[in-house]
Each structure stands twice: as structure tokens, then as C-alpha cells.
Amino acid sequence: MKQLTILFKKDIFLFWRDTSSWIAGLAFGVISIILYALAIDIFILEIQLILPGLMWVTFLFCGILITSNSFENELNEGFIDGLRIMNVPMVFIAISKILVNFIFIFSTEMVLIFISVLFFNIEIKSYTMLIPISFITLGFVSLLTCLSPISYKAPTGTIITYIFGIPLLIPLILAATKITYSLFGITVLENHWLLLGILFSFWQIIMSVILFQFIINE
Amino acid sequence: MYKSFSGQNVLRDINFNIQSNEKLALIGSNGSGKTTLLKIISGILQPSSGTVFYDNINIHIPSSKKPSIGAAFNESMLDERMTVMENLQFYQSMISGDNDSTEISLLLKTFNIKNLNNVLIKNLSKGMKQRAVLIRALLNQENQSLLLLDEPSNNLDIDAKEILLKNVLQNTKKTIIAATHDIQNINRWATSVIELKNGRAILTNLKN
Numbered sequence: 001m002k003q004l005t006i007l008f009k010k011d012i013f014l015f016w017r018d019t020s021s022w023i024a025g026l027a028f029g030v031i032s033i034i035l036y037a038l039a040i041d042i043f044i045l046e047i048q049l050i051l052p053g054l055m056w057v058t059f060l061f062c063g064i065l066i067t068s069n070s071f072e073n074e075l076n077e078g079f080i081d082g083l084r085i086m087n088v089p090m091v092f093i094a095i096s097k098i099l100v101n102f103i104f105i106f107s108t109e110m111v112l113i114f115i116s117v118l119f120f121n122i123e124i125k126s127y128t129m130l131i132p133i134s135f136i137t138l139g140f141v142s143l144l145t146c147l148s149p150i151s152y153k154a155p156t157g158t159i160i161t162y163i164f165g166i167p168l169l170i171p172l173i174l175a176a177t178k179i180t181y182s183l184f185g186i187t188v189l190e191n192h193w194l195l196l197g198i199l200f201s202f203w204q205i206i207m208s209v210i211l212f213q214f215i216i217n218e
Numbered sequence: 219m220y221k222s223f224s225g226q227n228v229l230r231d232i233n234f235n236i237q238s239n240e241k242l243a244l245i246g247s248n249g250s251g252k253t254t255l256l257k258i259i260s261g262i263l264q265p266s267s268g269t270v271f272y273d274n275i276n277i278h279i280p281s282s283k284k285p286s287i288g289a290a291f292n293e294s295m296l297d298e299r300m301t302v303m304e305n306l307q308f309y310q311s312m313i314s315g316d317n318d319s320t321e322i323s324l325l326l327k328t329f330n331i332k333n334l335n336n337v338l339i340k341n342l343s344k345g346m347k348q349r350a351v352l353i354r355a356l357l358n359q360e361n362q363s364l365l366l367l368d369e370p371s372n373n374l375d376i377d378a379k380e381i382l383l384k385n386v387l388q389n390t391k392k393t394i395i396a397a398t399h400d401i402q403n404i405n406r407w408a409t410s411v412i413e414l415k416n417g418r419a420i421l422t423n424l425k426n
Contacts, residue, residue, distance in 0.1 A: 006311050014299050078293025081262045082354075085289050086312055 003088050007096040014073075015100050022104045025066035029112045032058045037119040047120050052180035055116060056173050059109050060140065064162065066108070067101050067144040068151050071216075075152050080216060094146055094212040098205075102141045106134055113183075125185025132197055133183065136176045139201025140169050146208035149215050172200050219268030221254055228254050230417040232268070236393060236410070238363075243404045244397040246414035252397035253292065255414065256366050259395065260289050272364070286313070289366040290355035294347055296339045302326075302350050303335040306357065313358040325353040328385055329378065344373040352382065359390075367396035383407060 015022065036054055040047055074080045074093075083093060117124060147165050154160045175197030182189035221229040229251045236242050244252045257263040259270050261277050261284060270277050272285045289295070296305045306322045326332040329349040339347060352370060356362075370386075371379045379400075387394065387407035398404065404411060413420045 002315050003312055006308065010297075010300075010308055014297065018299055073297055073299060077298060078291060078295045079297050081257075081260075081291070081293065082289075082295030082309070083312070084262055085260050085287050086309075087284050088312065 004092045004096060007083075007088070007092055008099060011096045011100040012103070015104060021066050021069055022108070025062040025105070026108050026111065028065055029058055029062045029108055030115060032061075033112055033115050033119060048122060048184060048186045051116060051120060051122070052177045052184070052186075055112065055180060056177050058112065059105075059137070059176075060166070060169065060173060062108055062112075063101075063105050063137075063141060063144050064165070066105055067141065067148050070097050070101060070145050070148040072152050075149060090213045090216055091209055093216070094209050098138070098142050098145045098208070101145050102138050105141050106137045109133070109137060122184050124183060126183055129179050129183040129189070132179050132194055133176060136172055136179070136197045136201050139197075139204040140172050142205045142208035143168060146212040146215065149212075153218070168204075171196060172204065175200065219258065219265045219270070221251070221258060221263070222266050227417050229258075229265075229414075232417075232419050234412065234419060234421050236395070239391060239393055241387065241394045241407055241409045242396070243408035243411045244395060244414065245399070245401065245404070245411060246397075250414040251417050252414055253368050256289075256291065256368050256395065256397055259364075260287055260291075260366050285363045286358060286361045287364045287366060288355040288357070288359075288362045289368075290351045290370055291366075291368045292372075294339065294351045296347075296350060296354060298340040299338065301336050301338055302331065302342070305339060305350070306354060309354055310357050314361075321357065321359070322353070325356055329353055329381055345375055345378065348373045349378060352386070356386065359392075363392060365390065365392055365394045365396075367394065367398075369397055369399060371398070371400050 033055075036051075040050075071080070080093065084090075113124070116122065144165055147160075150160045150164065175193045178187075178193040179189060179197060181187045219229060219232045220227065232255065244255065246252050254263065258265050259277075261270075264278055275283060275285075277284050297308075300308065303319075303322070306326075307317060307319060310319070310322060311317055323332070326335055329352065331346055331349050331353075334342065334346055334350075339350065342350065348370075352367075355365065355367065365386075367386075370382055374382065383403060383406060387396065394407075396408075411422045413422070
């Protein structure tokens with residue numbers, strides 16, 4: 001566990017120092033929300049009906065931007081091989097990166113939700129919904145993080161992440177959208193969406209960590 | 219042991235033993251399989267067939283208790299976004315769990331890069347980076363039982379080559395396997411030599 005803590009400290013420190021990926025993700029999200037606000041006439045269209053869906057598509061692409069280069073530096077100079085020689089379990093490397101990406105992507109989501117509240121004149125009615133939203137974020141961040149070495153290793157780059165990642169995330173995004181309706185008090189949440197979101201996130205986390213070991217060894 | 223990539227045999231029928239504290243030089247032309255052999259011994263690569271035993275422990279079984287190995291390969295294994303000191307402290311704490319930088323300071327002094335400890339790896343010259351790579355490989359010397367070096371004198375100037383030779387290759391009391399093209403200096407440190415030719419190994423004991 002000590003090795004995991006040291007890895008996590010290093011990853012979070014470097015993520016903060018190397019500002020390029022999280023600033024790119026945050027800037028993309030903020031610009032998207034501002035564009036929606038400018039492009040959609042809220043007097044003609046009831047924005048509440050489409051906003052949660054738009055937000056989750058934005059979160060997804062923010063996530064791809066932030067996670068796509070997660071292992072670029074580690075794979076470039078054989079850093080992961082250095083850890084392998086020291087018998088550091090590959091699971092630790094995956095968990096550390098997932099946690100760091102989760103912290104930054106969830107923070108980005110919170111900023112974007114706050115901006116949406118300002119721009120679209122809506123209110124957060126049920127703060128408890130942020131708990132399942134955080135868990136769903138952890139689910140999709142796990143998958144995107146563990147697929148990111150493919151985008152480094154494959155000649156087609158980041159496109160591979162889109163092709164593999166997005167179809168696997170559809171049920172999660174659907175559930176997340178329904179939960180976000182409830183966050184803003186637009187509709188009452190039906191329990192099966194909550195269950196789908198939580199179960200699917202759990203499955204994504206487990207599957208991603210297992211999958212990572214095969215991807216990194218290829 | 220055999221190793222092939224995409225159906226092409228890189229190593230064939232490799233079979234040798236080395237004793238504790240023995241110093242083995244791996245020689246051979248480019249592409250003869252030296253790096254592949256070192257990476258298999260380190261556990262980074264899996265052999266296509268056969269295995270590597272260390273004290274009767276198969277190092278390719280994930281659950282096995284592996285020896286403490288120091289390795290310096292062509293890839294630096296350093297994070298380019300961190301400084302020399304940050305990298306070395308990271309590795310030190312990963313290996314031993316403590317942040318004691320006495321050993322790091324000593325090694326930085328030995329390799330004459332103490333003044334560069336706050337420089338990012340990506341800003342170092344190739345020679346200075348190679349010194350940092352060697353220091354990383356030498357961390358935790360007390361508990362380290364095997365040192366694997368792949369052309370360790372690459373990019374080093376004459377002074378640094380002498381430091382490597384005197385402080386690491388000649389005077390270290392541990393098992394060393396080093397791939398090298400520096401044939402002239404092999405007699406100064408190696409106890410035996412393996413020449414790789416067309417993926418096969420020819421062992422020569424220099425003591426005899």
C-alpha cells in the first residue's frame with residue numbers, strides 16, 4: 001500500500017505541474033457551456049430538457065481530453081518498466097492514475113455544473129445526487145484511463161479510445177443523464193437508473209483495472 | 219530459453235548459469251539479442267519458451283519473490299517531467315520506503331552531477347542523463363543482488379567512463395550482467411563473457 005501512496009503522490013504532483021491536459025479539458029468544457037448558452041434561445045426551447053444530456057456529452061469529451069495522454073511520459077522512457085523491475089503491481093499504476101484523473105475530471109464537472117447554473121438560470125435541488133454522479137464519473141474515468149495506453153501505442157492514436165470507449169460508456173451516460181435531471185429537480189429519479197449507473201460503474205472500474213494489465217503488457 | 223518476435227527467432231537455445239558476485243559481459247553485434255536477453259532476465263519481457271531462475275526461483279511467475287534488481291537500459295526509466303533529485307527520491311522511496319537521501323547524495327557526488335540535482339531530466343544532456351540513469355540503477359545497493367546494464371558507457375565522456383569502471387564494474391560486490399561494445403575494457407572488470415551470435419550464446423570463462 002505504501003507503494004500505491006507514493007505513486008499517487010507522484011501522479012497528482014505531476015498532473016498539477018504539467019498543466020496542459022487538465023487546462024485543455026477545463027477550457028473545452030467552459031467554452032462548450034458558453035457556446036450552448038449563446039446558441040440556444042432559452043425563450044424558445046426549454047433548456048432544462050436537454051441540458052443534462054448536453055452536459056454529459058461535454059463531460060465525456062473533457063474526460064477523453066484529460067485522460068488520453070495519461071501514460072505518454074511513462075511509456076516514452078520506459079518508466080513503467082522501471083516500476084516493473086521493482087515488482088510494483090501494475091494494478092497500483094492503474095489505480096493511482098484513475099484516482100488522479102478522477103479528482104481532476106470530477107472537479108472539472110463541478111466547475112461546469114456551477115457555470116451551467118449561472119448561465120441557464122437553473123438550481124441544484126438535490127445535492128445528494130452528486131454522490132452517484134461522482135461514482136459514475138469514477139466508472140467512466142476508469143475505462144478511459146485504462147484505454148489510454150492504446151492511444152499511445154496504436155498508430156491511429158486517440159481515435160482508438162473513442163472507438164473502444166464511447167460504445168462501452170453509453171449505459172453509464174444514460175444513467176448519469178437521468179440522475180442529472182434529478183440533480184436539477186427537473187424529474188424525479190427512478191431507482192432503476194440509479195442502480196444501472198452504480199452497477200455499471202462498478203463493473204467498469206473492475207474491468208478497466210483487469211484490462212489495463214493486458215494493455216500495458218502488449 | 220528461446221525468444222521470438224513476430225515469428226523471428228531473436229534468442230535460441232540460451233542456457234547458462236552464473237554464480238553470485240560473478241561479472242558477466244554480454245557482447246555481440248547490433249541486433250544479436252543482448253538487450254532482449256537482459257530484459258528477459260530483468261522480468262520486463264517474457265521468454266517464448268524456457269525461463270530464468272534466480273536462487274531456484276522462477277522470476278517469470280508473478281507471485282514469486284523476485285530479487286532486488288538494479289537496471290540501466292537504453293530507455294532512461296526516468297520521468298522527464300521531474301528533476302534528477304525528484305526521480306531518484308521517488309525510486310528510493312519505492313524501493314526502500316524511506317526518504318533518506320544520503321545514498322542519493324553520495325552517488326550524485328560520485329558521478330559529479332550534484333550541481334544538476336534540481337534540473338529537469340528533459341533539460342539534461344545525453345551524457346548527464348546517462349549518469350542519472352546509472353545512479354538510479356545503483357540505488358539501494360545494500361540490498362541489491364543483481365545489476366543489469368545495457369551499454370552503460372553510452373554517451374559518457376572519458377571521466378565518467380572511468381567512474382563507471384572503477385566505482386561500479388570493478389569494485390561492486392554483486393552479480394553484474396552488462397551488455398557492452400567496449401571490448402578493450404572487458405578484461406578490467408568481467409569474470410566471464412558471453413558472445414551472442416545469431417541468437418545463440420557462446421560462453422567464455424576469463425578466469426581460465
